[in-house]
Amino acid sequence: MEITSGGTPGPRLADHLAVLDNNVYGRLPHAPRAAVLAEMFVRAGWSARASSWTEFEVEHEWVRIELAEASPTDRLFSGVVDPSRVAELGAVFADLDLRYSIELWSDDRTSLLRELAG
DSSP states (O other): OOOOTTOOSSOOOOHHHHTSOOOEEEEETTOOOHHHHHHHHHHTTOEEEESSSSOEEEEETTEEEEEEEOSSSOEEEEEEEOGGGHHHHHHHHHHTTOOOEEEEEOTTSOSEEEEEEO
16 A cells, blocks of 8 residues: 555544644554554554655644654554543554554653653
């Protein structure tokens, strides 16, 4: 499947979340390339778009994250998540058989609110 900068059909981030700055950051160790990850999310019902040659943005109504290549085997992500659903993001990663670490930060990015790993 080719994911272009025009994106795939699917859910889009809710307007009240789209105005927020990034509040979620994390790492996917030993994960497939970002393009393969984006395809996995699309198959799971998310929308995706290529944001550069090697980075992809995936989203649902409650989350939008940018997947970036950190090393040959690790991926980083950052974006916006509905804070009440951050555990659901971890569950999505687990459902995709991905290891993860997630940090949820306050709106002003001065306080780490929650850490999750799986």
